[in-house]
Amino acid sequence: MAEAGSLQATWEANRERGFIVITALDGNETEDLAAWADEYGLDHPVVGDGDGTFFWDFSKNSAWPMVVIIDHGMVIESADEGWSESQIDELLAQYE
Numbered sequence: 001m002a003e004a005g006s007l008q009a010t011w012e013a014n015r016e017r018g019f020i021v022i023t024a025l026d027g028n029e030t031e032d033l034a035a036w037a038d039e040y041g042l043d044h045p046v047v048g049d050g051d052g053t054f055f056w057d058f059s060k061n062s063a064w065p066m067v068v069i070i071d072h073g074m075v076i077e078s079a080d081e082g083w084s085e086s087q088i089d090e091l092l093a094q095y096e
Contacts, residue, residue, distance in 0.1 A: 004040040007067070010088060011044050017092045018072070024049040 004023070011021040021044040025033060028048035037046040049055055058068060058076070069077040069087065072095050078087070 004042060007083075008040070008042050008044065010083070010085065014088060014092060018095060019088060019092060021045075022047060024054060026050070026052050026055070 007021055007023070011019060023037075023042065023044065023046045025036060025046065026049055027033070028050045030048075033046045033048055037043075067078070067083045069083060069091065071077050071091055077091060
């Protein structure tokens with residue numbers, strides 16, 4: 001899953017600016033989540049979405065991966081299949 005590595009790189013490049021990444025996967029088994037994170041070299045939080053409630057509540061296109069961008073005011077800026085560096089830069093610049 002190329003998106004996992006790309007999101008990790010985006011997080012590494014922006015975490016000093018306050019950018020936080022949390023990957024949510026279906027299921028809740030801690031061992032499975034940890035193995036998935038290890039497989040893709042992730043060191044940001046990876047959590048389980050159990051039965052997919054969060055995904056189904058916010059997904060527009062019902063496709064994985066879904067990226068949810070939340071601003072500092074806890075407002076969902078987007079919930080979709082992707083993100084762009086410029087979108088993240090734009091949001092982070094608002095708080096610098």
